[in-house]
Amino acid sequence: MEEKKVIAGMDPDMLAIHLATAGIDERYARRLLYWVYRRGIRSFSEPDDIPVRVKSALEERFITGVNPPVSSVRSSDGSVKYLFGTAGGLSHETVWLPEGRRMTVCVSVQSGCRMGCRFCATGRDGWRGNLTAGEIVNQVVGITDPFTHIVLMGMGEPGDNIGEVIRACRVFTAEWGLAAGRSKVTVSTVGVTPAVRRLLDETEVNITLSLHSPFADERAEVIPAERRWPFTESLELMQEYDNSRRRRFTVAYVMIKGKNDSGRHLEELRRLLHGTGIRVNLLPYHPLPGDSEKSADEKTMMQFRHQLVTSGVGASVRRSRGADIAAACGMLASGGTTRKRKG
Ligand code: SF4
Numbered sequence: 001m002e003e004k005k006v007i008a009g010m011d012p013d014m015l016a017i018h019l020a021t022a023g024i025d026e027r028y029a030r031r032l033l034y035w036v037y038r039r040g041i042r043s044f045s046e047p048d049d050i051p052v053r054v055k056s057a058l059e060e061r062f063i064t065g066v067n068p069p070v071s072s073v074r075s076s077d078g079s080v081k082y083l084f085g086t087a088g089g090l091s092h093e094t095v096w097l098p099e100g101r102r103m104t105v106c107v108s109v110q111s112g113c114r115m116g117c118r119f120c121a122t123g124r125d126g127w128r129g130n131l132t133a134g135e136i137v138n139q140v141v142g143i144t145d146p147f148t149h150i151v152l153m154g155m156g157e158p159g160d161n162i163g164e165v166i167r168a169c170r171v172f173t174a175e176w177g178l179a180a181g182r183s184k185v186t187v188s189t190v191g192v193t194p195a196v197r198r199l200l201d202e203t204e205v206n207i208t209l210s211l212h213s214p215f216a217d218e219r220a221e222v223i224p225a226e227r228r229w230p231f232t233e234s235l236e237l238m239q240e241y242d243n244s245r246r247r248r249f250t251v252a253y254v255m256i257k258g259k260n261d262s263g264r265h266l267e268e269l270r271r272l273l274h275g276t277g278i279r280v281n282l283l284p285y286h287p288l289p290g291d292s293e294k295s296a297d298e299k300t301m302m303q304f305r306h307q308l309v310t311s312g313v314g315a316s317v318r319r320s321r322g323a324d325i326a327a328a329c330g331m332l333a334s335g336g337t338t339r340k341r342k343g
Helices: 012-021 026-038 052-061 121-125 133-141 162-173 193-202 216-222 231-240 263-273 298-310
Strands: 071-074 080-085 091-099 102-106 110-112 127-130 149-152 185-189 206-210 249-255 279-284 315-317
Touching (some): 012 026, 091 110, 091 133, 133 162, 162 185, 162 193, 193 206, 193 231, 206 231, 216 231, 249 298, 279 298, 298 315
Parallel strands (some): 185 206, 206 249, 249 279, 279 315
Antiparallel strands (some): 071 080, 091 102, 110 127
16 A cells, blocks of 8 residues: 655645645645644644545545654753654654743754764764654644744754755745744754755755854864865855845854864954854853863853954854753764664
């Protein structure tokens, strides 16, 4: 028997085609997407505005693709880390971060990652597989927490799964999808140049470039992708982009004591970013097991921020969240599969 089609991840046109093929009136496409994306239905028995005979036909040929997390753990600061599993047995983590009225869901785009960034637990574990658009979307729809912002900054590199990431971003921002608002969705990347170009051309979401060092040789030691896709290419694309719609472009800068927190680094950051409109987000470093490096202290980070801001480069310091449950930046590592979780 033919495998059932997963609705999560689809857009109205795609779903209409699949409905028509199944002999179901394609005009149900948008109504179904409303129930899947806005109401998070797991079964077609739930909608009260779809005839029973249509529901039966749907049950035979489709599944909603909305699945709850396998487990969760709550931080003392209120953030929650969720573990999800895919039908293929791949695990991935999602973090919900409440901060006043802002509630952010940080989603994964891959199970593991093959970019091998040195400061990242996900990179150390290696790559196990790509998530589909539906599996990315499910991390927002499959939890019951409310959200105001969605960031694609969990496990995996969006540029290494860009087709599915773009489809998921459309679901997040479209009126027929989650209608999150384009300014509320951010994709974070190490700067896979062709993928950044596609994000700029095919979506309207914000983009964060993980920089780490403004010097290419130093950056390549920590982010090996630099050797293939120099960060300057992504910065150029952002600068050349006609930003009349005021998309937010940011550089994420994880600060490590004695490594990238010197006056020399500050000067080069200023030189690179002055007049570009690209902001800097300074982040504390979370040492991984066996790591001798430490985060820059708060005073150094605040001074960095001050110097950047007074020279005309927008900058902020991000507070650490969820470190006690290994949910802070660079700490996600769910192990191999949901069946073989390291804990
Ligand atoms: S920082 Fe991002 S791109 Fe680098 S290894 Fe970790 S998940 Fe992959």
